[in-house]
Amino acid sequence: MRLVSYRLAGADDTTWRAGIVVGEAIVDAEDCSPTVIGDVATVRGILGLDEQQRRALAAAAAAAAGDSPRRADVVLGPPVPDPDKILCIGLNYTEHAKETNLDPSAVPTVFAKFRNSLVGSDAPIVAPAATEQVDFEGEVAIVIGRRTRRVTRDEALARVAGVMPLNDVSARDLQFQDSQWTAGKAVDTFAPCGPELVLVDELGDLEDLRLRTRVNGEVVQDASTAQMIFDIPRIVEFLSSFLTLEVGDVIATGTPSGVGFTREPPLLLDDGDVVEVEIDGVGVLRNAVEREPALVGRDTLHAG
Numbered sequence: 001m002r003l004v005s006y007r008l009a010g011a012d013d014t015t016w017r018a019g020i021v022v023g024e025a026i027v028d029a030e031d032c033s034p035t036v037i038g039d040v041a042t043v044r045g046i047l048g049l050d051e052q053q054r055r056a057l058a059a060a061a062a063a064a065a066g067d068s069p070r071r072a073d074v075v076l077g078p079p080v081p082d083p084d085k086i087l088c089i090g091l092n093y094t095e096h097a098k099e100t101n102l103d104p105s106a107v108p109t110v111f112a113k114f115r116n117s118l119v120g121s122d123a124p125i126v127a128p129a130a131t132e133q134v135d136f137e138g139e140v141a142i143v144i145g146r147r148t149r150r151v152t153r154d155e156a157l158a159r160v161a162g163v164m165p166l167n168d169v170s171a172r173d174l175q176f177q178d179s180q181w182t183a184g185k186a187v188d189t190f191a192p193c194g195p196e197l198v199l200v201d202e203l204g205d206l207e208d209l210r211l212r213t214r215v216n217g218e219v220v221q222d223a224s225t226a227q228m229i230f231d232i233p234r235i236v237e238f239l240s241s242f243l244t245l246e247v248g249d250v251i252a253t254g255t256p257s258g259v260g261f262t263r264e265p266p267l268l269l270d271d272g273d274v275v276e277v278e279i280d281g282v283g284v285l286r287n288a289v290e291r292e293p294a295l296v297g298r299d300t301l302h303a304g
Contacts, residue, residue, distance in 0.1 A: 092254025
């Protein structure tokens with residue numbers, strides 16, 4: 001099953017609704033199957049259904065596809081617009097750690113983003129006037145499907161609902177001006193993801209997914225999740241050892257080498273640039289960059 005959050009193009013209602021992708025149709029989950037027991041108004045609600053309920057919902061969606069809007073008729077949001085948590089793993093590919101001159105730690109490096117950073121495919125990445133060094137980081141993101149606390153590696157994959165592309169956009173000058181990364185990571189629109197959340201029943205081996213990032217059509221990152229230092233089961237095991245992962249939580253699993261600020265010359269994003277993050281068998285996330293105009297006397301790059 002492939003899930004989206006959507007609203008009709010041009011509609012006054014800005015609420016994100018849960019949709020099921022059937023070919024080119026976006027079938028409204030709540031409208032197509034009022035008899036399914038459980039909350040299907042949101043993607044998080046669908047993820048909370050049991051297997052039998054999801055099968056019934058998929059069958060109802062297939063039957064309703066002919067009368068449903070097409071992709072061209074809708075605006076897609078982040079597949080899970082309301083997660084409890086957005087957790088990100090840093091320095092999770094050896095070559096990326098080398099290019100940044102940082103040593104990976106013995107356990108996953110974890111930082112957080114927040115809902116303000118989430119946007120869907122085709123929404124703009126808005127580069128604030130406060131930064132001059134906006135960078136791309138294509139990543140495989142997983143979404144949790146069951147409440148998870150203190151699981152082992154062997155149990156971890158059963159807690160993963162699905163996969164989607166995510167761009168961990170980073171303001172490098174803000175990120176590295178102090179010892180914490182939040183200022184450069186948790187920026188509005190700096191976590192584009194989607195266009196779809198593809199549930200694991202449609203995927204093969206999560207530990208061998210091919211990830212590519214393109215800037216203005218040029219491939220700048222190309223790697224496999226098989227190259228990660230900490231694989232998906234280890235990440236889920238580690239995070240759940242000290243916090244509870246809730247249904248719908250998003251975990252970005254790290255970026256491979258090729259990021260812009262380590263290049264000579266640097267490849268940083270600016271107004272009009274287009275970034276695509278693709279995962280084979282999952283989809284292509286596409287976002288253009290828009291530069292926010294400066295307000296004289298009000299935007300500052302660094303403290304002091």
